[in-house]
Amino acid sequence: MRPTAGLGLKPQHYADALAAEDEGLWFEVHPENYMAAGGPRLRALEAIRRQHPLSLHGVGLSLAADADPDPTHLAALKALADRFEPFVVSEHLAWSAWRGVHQPDLLPFPRTRAALDRIAGNIGRTQDALGRTILVENPSLYLPLTGHDYDETDFLAQLARRTGCGLLVDVNNVFVSASNLGYAAEAYLDALPAGAIGEIHLAGHGPDEGGSALLIDTHGAPVAEPVWTLYRRLVGRIGPRPTLIERDDDIPAFAVLMAERDRAHEMLTGTGASACPQPVQEPAHV
Template sequence: MTPTAGLGLKSQHYDDAVACDAAGLWFEVHPENYMSAGGPRLAALEAVRARHPLSLHGVGLSLAADANPDRQHLAALKALVDRFEPFVVSEHLAWSTHRGAHQPDLLPFPRSRAALVRIADNIGRTQDALARRVLIENPSLYLPLKGHDLDEVDFLKALVAATGCGLLVDVNNVFVSARNLGYSAEAYVDALPAEAIGEIHLAGHGLDEGGSGLLIDTHGAPVAEPVWALYRRLVRRVGPRPTLIERDDDIPAFQVLMAERDRAASELAALEAVGV
């Protein structure tokens, strides 16, 4: 089966996922939730993987940290990759660990040339350990940082050139960051290197309840119409890519998520029909 549009897999939807036979459907999980020797969660993932393609989307490697990726974490990730043979492995362009402390978030960093060298080295170590290419996801940003030498797209391009990694383009992150920091989301997606894009994410966002006016990447709402429009702009230029609907909070019934997933599948099918 060729993966087209997929869903983030949630434990309450295991049975629905196994039973669903939608063409091109695939599922994505955070590998950190499955790094165990056994148990019902791994057994459920085995059952889903027997029916559908799978993607592993990491949240714990902390590639932008000022230290190498944790060897034990990499070994556990490699074991999952070998066991489930995902068609994509991805991670975030962010950090979450420092001097042994773990932060419960994916944190930003100044895009300096020194950071570029450090992160490229960490991506290289990860790809060597896994013996495969990894996709790197663009972050969602809320406030400007000092110390940038490169804009985000140029930084991503430089990582691709230095490591051979690919890109996971989170369109909602682009929209949220552009609105919060005051740049053009359209110019951002127009500048991305098409050949490097291996996956696309779509998710919902919300307005900061504290009254700051910031958009927050909540993953707790349906995909907003401006994000769908930005997605169409991207895929019409680069062509169809496996596309995921992410929902991590206020999770609705499986069929509600499938309706959003089917919308993405329809967008991709329309592109295929016209030969894009």
């Protein structure tokens, strides 16, 4: 089955996922939740994998850290990927571990030449260990950092060119970062190399609890209409890509998430009133 639009898989939805027969439906999991020798979660994932494609979306490799990826973590990730054969493996352009200390967040960094060399090396080590290419996701940003040598879109394009990795474009992250840092989300998306984009994420956001204008990438709300508008613009330019609806907090019933998923599916497949226009053809990524 060719993946079109999918959902992040939650334990409370295992039975619903097993019963679903929708065209193109796929599921994403964080591999860190399944790096175990056995148990009910792995048994459920095996059953779902027999019916639907899976993707692995990592949160623990800390690719932007000033250190190589943890070899034990890489070995566990490879074992999981070999077992479940996901159609894609992805990670975040961020760091979360340093000198043995693990932070409960995906943290930013100055996009310097040294950082480009280091992260490209870490992506290369990851791809060599897994025996496959990965996708790298753009971050959500909340405060401006100084010392950049590259715009973020240039940095991502450089990583793709150097390592052969692809890009996972989180449209909600683009919207949140653009709002917080004061740039145009449309220009950001238009600058990304179309041929490198292997997957798209859509999620919800919300205001900072402090009452400021800051937006937080909460994954705890429906996809906002401005994000759908940006998504339509992106798919209209680059063509269909597997698209995920992310929801990690205040998780509603499976049917509620499937309604959002179906909206993305209609855009990707050209069915329904929300179908996207034919994309403008662009040179393939090299």
